[in-house]
Amino acid sequence: MTTIEKVPFGQDGPPVTRVGLGGEGALRTWGADADARALIHHSLDLGITYFDSARAYAGSEGYYGSVWGQNTEARLGIFQTSKSASRSRDGALRDLEKTLETIQSEDLDLWQIHDLRTHADLRTIEGNGGALQGFIEAKEAGTVGRIGITGHHDPDVLLLALREWPVDSVLLPVNPVEGVLGGFTDRVAPEAKERGLAVIAMKVLGAGHYLSHEGGIDAGILIRYALSHDVTLAVVGCSTPGEVSDLAEAGRDFIPMSLEERRELEDVYRPHVGELAYYRGGQ
Secondary structure (H helix, E strand, O other), rough: OHHHHHHEEEOOOOOOOOEOOOOHHHHHOOHHHHHHHHHHHHHHHHHOOOOOOOOOOHHHHHHHHHHHHHOOHHHHHHHHEEEEEEOOOHHHHHHHHHHHHHHHOOEEEEEEOOOOOHHHHHHHHHHHOHHHHHHHHHHOOEOOOOOOEEEEOOHHHHHHHHOOOOOOOOEOOOHHHHHOOOOHHHHHHHHHHHOOOOEEEEOOOOOOOOOOOOOEEEHHHHHHHOOOOOOOOOEEOOOOOOHHHHHHHHHHHOOOHHHHHHHHHHHHHHHHHHHOOOOOOOO
């Protein structure tokens, strides 16, 4: 079996697999310990090294902690991320303390300012006592290796943040609906890559809403579409070991789509963009 391709995380970051296990799906639950651990172990067995989570994702951090706490060697070989939606310095640092305790790790490879939505949001975060201060302090202390931003509401908000803040990565939506709408895929992602940031694709399957087996559009096609853009990797929340296998296979067998192939896929979703862009502010 071929291995999943690895690429540097940003300009000078460690190598990560082109696909990562998202913190949604079976991991964004409570009380599903056995199923969640099975997904994490299956991901490790298939060679996935990037693992996504967030304080807001129900029991996700705890599921990871139950694995890394029993296998510190495995933790050393992976890239563990999480996020804080706190907008104040003190709130963010409290989140980080809780995250590290729950994930059972001394540090994070990437800590992200979660879910940027408005310009007012940016002003609060970067203001006196804002969360950005706490994120920078955590990086300077070595508690987190890199800091990032995430958002799926407004491309202009993410673009402004990556231009003005000392961040290492951006997590944004990449899918055929975004190809129709424009903004995230044709403005934010290319500029982030040009600036040396790692770009992580999310909403790749639209929470499963974009899958249409009758039309031949499966997860592999949508992951391939996402990876054909200016992104470092794509993260997908999975609910079963089979879905993890599909994710890993997409990373192993990736062949970039031509521009014509991408446009043909976008045309399939074009009539339904209004309802399928459910995660965008104002849509």
